[in-house]
Amino acid sequence: SNPGDAGGDRSVRARAAYERAERASSDLHFAEALTAYDEAISLDPSAPYVRIARARAADLRAHAEGDFVPLARLEAVRRRPSATRDEIESLSRDAERFPVGRVRSEAQLVIAEAYWHRFGSPDSAANALEKALSDTSADRLTRALALSELVALERERDRLAAAAHVLSRFPDLAPNLHAEVRRLV
Numbered sequence: 001s002n003p004g005d006a007g008g009d010r011s012v013r014a015r016a017a018y019e020r021a022e023r024a025s026s027d028l029h030f031a032e033a034l035t036a037y038d039e040a041i042s043l044d045p046s047a048p049y050v051r052i053a054r055a056r057a058a059d060l061r062a063h064a065e066g067d068f069v070p071l072a073r074l075e076a077v078r079r080r081p082s083a084t085r086d087e088i089e090s091l092s093r094d095a096e097r098f099p100v101g102r103v104r105s106e107a108q109l110v111i112a113e114a115y116w117h118r119f120g121s122p123d124s125a126a127n128a129l130e131k132a133l134s135d136t137s138a139d140r141l142t143r144a145l146a147l148s149e150l151v152a153l154e155r156e157r158d159r160l161a162a163a164a165h166v167l168s169r170f171p172d173l174a175p176n177l178h179a180e181v182r183r184l185v
Helices: 005-026 032-042 051-064 066-079 085-096 102-118 122-132 140-156 160-169 174-184
Strands: none
Touching: 005 032, 005 174, 032 051, 032 066, 066 085, 066 102, 085 102, 102 122, 102 140, 122 140, 140 160, 140 174, 160 174
């Protein structure tokens, strides 16, 4: 074999690893996906898809709590926009037992969205949003989104005082929203 082929072979193996990672992720096999993304990055760090592989690997690492079991559970529901009320309630019960980490609060956002917009259960939606908002292991963006959604839900129900109260508990999470609702009150 020609020594010049080594780079081409690494490039082919890297591409195969990247494609394997994408399939594994699609199939909810996140540990396998992470390993394959890392393999693709190390085999051919200058490949055009490496920026995507790095971002996906970082995102998987940030959602790895519970050996990816909670993430797989969440994604199975999130990828089915027509999930039934029973499936949402089951996810809600499971999320209560998810380990500390980002997935737990992200699951609450999915649950809240379904209760609010599909099932017309604003109280259940508010409960899920409150859980996401109060979860100290959630990332700031998820908590800010939960706050924004909870304020929108309370405003939709003509409960401006409740919206203002929620915002007063978390004044630094969404300062612009805080100012807007204060003006309205």
